[in-house]
Amino acid sequence: MERLPEHVPQELVTGFSLYSSPEMVPTPMGDPQAAAAKALLAGPPIVYTPLATRDGVGAWVITRAEDQRRILQDGVTFSSFRNTFSAAIGESWPLIPLEIDPPDHSAWRSLLNPLLSPRRVVALEGQVRARAVELIEGIKARGTECDVMTDFAFPFAVNIFLQFLGIPDDRLMEFVGWANDMLHSTPEARTAAAHKVLGFLDDLADLRRREPTDDFMTFVLDADIFGRKMTPHEVRAMSILLFIGGLDTVAAAIGFDLYHLARFPADQSDLRRNPEKILLAAEEFLRAYATITPLRTVTADVEVNGVLMKKGDIVSCPSMVANRDPMEFPNPEKIDLQREDNRHTAFAYGPHRCLGSHLARREIVVGLEEFLARIPAFRIKPGTTPMTFGGYVFGVENLILDWSA
Amino acid sequence: MKIIVHRERCQGHARCWALAPDIFDLDDEGFVVSGNIDVNPQDEDRAWRAAKSCPERALTVEK
Ligand code: HEM
Ligand code: SF4
Numbered sequence: 001m002e003r004l005p006e007h008v009p010q011e012l013v014t015g016f017s018l019y020s021s022p023e024m025v026p027t028p029m030g031d032p033q034a035a036a037a038k039a040l041l042a043g044p045p046i047v048y049t050p051l052a053t054r055d056g057v058g059a060w061v062i063t064r065a066e067d068q069r070r071i072l073q074d075g076v077t078f079s080s081f082r083n084t085f086s087a088a089i090g091e092s093w094p095l096i097p098l099e100i101d102p103p104d105h106s107a108w109r110s111l112l113n114p115l116l117s118p119r120r121v122v123a124l125e126g127q128v129r130a131r132a133v134e135l136i137e138g139i140k141a142r143g144t145e146c147d148v149m150t151d152f153a154f155p156f157a158v159n160i161f162l163q164f165l166g167i168p169d170d171r172l173m174e175f176v177g178w179a180n181d182m183l184h185s186t187p188e189a190r191t192a193a194a195h196k197v198l199g200f201l202d203d204l205a206d207l208r209r210r211e212p213t214d215d216f217m218t219f220v221l222d223a224d225i226f227g228r229k230m231t232p233h234e235v236r237a238m239s240i241l242l243f244i245g246g247l248d249t250v251a252a253a254i255g256f257d258l259y260h261l262a263r264f265p266a267d268q269s270d271l272r273r274n275p276e277k278i279l280l281a282a283e284e285f286l287r288a289y290a291t292i293t294p295l296r297t298v299t300a301d302v303e304v305n306g307v308l309m310k311k312g313d314i315v316s317c318p319s320m321v322a323n324r325d326p327m328e329f330p331n332p333e334k335i336d337l338q339r340e341d342n343r344h345t346a347f348a349y350g351p352h353r354c355l356g357s358h359l360a361r362r363e364i365v366v367g368l369e370e371f372l373a374r375i376p377a378f379r380i381k382p383g384t385t386p387m388t389f390g391g392y393v394f395g396v397e398n399l400i401l402d403w404s405a
Numbered sequence: 406m407k408i409i410v411h412r413e414r415c416q417g418h419a420r421c422w423a424l425a426p427d428i429f430d431l432d433d434e435g436f437v438v439s440g441n442i443d444v445n446p447q448d449e450d451r452a453w454r455a456a457k458s459c460p461e462r463a464l465t466v467e468k
Contacts, residue, residue, distance in 0.1 A: 069460075069462070114434055118431060119433075340454055343459060343460040343462075349461055350416060351416060358435070
């Protein structure tokens with residue numbers, strides 16, 4: 001662990017870490033969002049944790065929605081510039097647009113926003129639904145139980161990405177394998193898988209340079225950015241983010257939602273009987289079971305809510321904590337599937353607001369609609385135990401649902 | 406009732422449009438269209454809800 005920086009007052013140091021505290025490590029039948037919010041909202045609005053990442057970097061933790069909004073809206077003082085993904089595979093380049101700052105960031109977003117705009121996503125809905133139905137019918141044909149993450153949530157998320165890129169379905173399982181290794185494996189397997197995916201994306205770009213068609217990659221190669229074409233390097237730094245950005249996140253959201261519905265049968269039967277409620281319920285699930293903690297680097301000394309932060313400090317904004325801030329949400333601990341005025345921050349605030357948020361919402365809503373419409377009343381399979389965990393992306397594993405009579 | 410649109414604060418969450426597509430219009434990138442919005446009395450309730458749902462606080466209500 002690093003030494004504490006001198007400007008950090010001792011009384012603001014928290015022992016809580018999103019990586020190592022109880023319920024943040026893999027926990028049987030846990031409720032990690034509630035645990036993190038409870039631990040952090042009991043303390044001052046801003047605290048300092050010596051353990052803000054997997055490798056033990058220290059950071060400020062912003063716990064209240066108001067302060068997170070201010071920080072994440074100000075991409076100049078709070079920079080996103082990092083090389084986290086590439087460093088993990090022994091290289092050094094920023095993911096586009098996640099690790100790019102203004103003003104360049106907004107040029108990238110203007111290029112990408114129309115591809116994943118709310119209206120565009122309406123047009124993609126049919127494909128999303130067809131994928132969900134196919135996976136769920138496959139599950140039904142195999143019996144009366146399933147592992148939500150490996151049989152449904154994860155392949156569903158991977159499948160939608162392949163479709164977005166225009167890659168044929170016969171490569172699905174290969175991609176699921178790469179995605180799994182890249183996100184959930186040993187450092188060596190991670191690096192190998194990342195290189196495979198990058199190699200695949202490079203090949204796809206080469207192919208589309210030679211044979212343009214009406215798909216995402218052709219659009220990217222055709223597009224102008226800063227008055228020029230993209231470099232091959234930029235093409236991969238952007239395409240790979242679209243891939244990893246929508247895998248664990250979407251899968252975890254669907255996982256936590258079905259975990260909730262398995263634990264709370266009254267909510268399950270309510271949504272079963274009234275599927276029109278799923279749209280609003282999905283927003284409440286996004287609030288209650290948010291999974292991501294955006295990180296920023298301070299670019300100039302600044303005071304936030306009475307706390308002095310110095311240039312170079314890291315700041316973390318756990319969305320699942322702000323989403324239970326009582327100043328922002330009345331009765332935040334209550335999971336109310338018809339909650340109104342739900343301005344949650346599951347997709348962050350500010351210019352880096354999740355580019356895939358509209359697609360993600362569709363995937364979640366359609367996934368829940370089809371699952372509830374096709375699978376009878378389900379519960380956690382007796383004798384099995386789902387495992388929940390915290391970290392950079394919160395999640396749930398080994399969620400085995402059972403609907404045998 | 407009037408909705409004041411602080412366009413510079415909008416980040417394209419599109420919650421306003423999701424709740425009241427007939428009141429809030431989006432551009433091709435998914436940002437709310439600039440310009441304040443005069444709300445018909447029968448739409449006030451929905452417009453209010455939509456404004457309250459904006460995570461960026463880009464919409465304020467003027468009575
Ligand atoms: C429920 C699912 C999802 C959640 C909870 C989620 C969450 C987030 C959050 C919190 C950020 C901001 C990170 C930061 O500011 O540091 C973000 C950014 C991003 N997400 Fe998502 N995401 C989800 C699904 C997706 C999907 C499906 C895609 C791809 C289609 C995607 C692509 C991206 C991209 C490209 C960015 C970077 C945006 C930028 O930096 O301007 N996400 N996401
Ligand atoms: S809800 Fe707010 S941020 Fe979202 S589109 Fe409407 S005005 Fe913009």
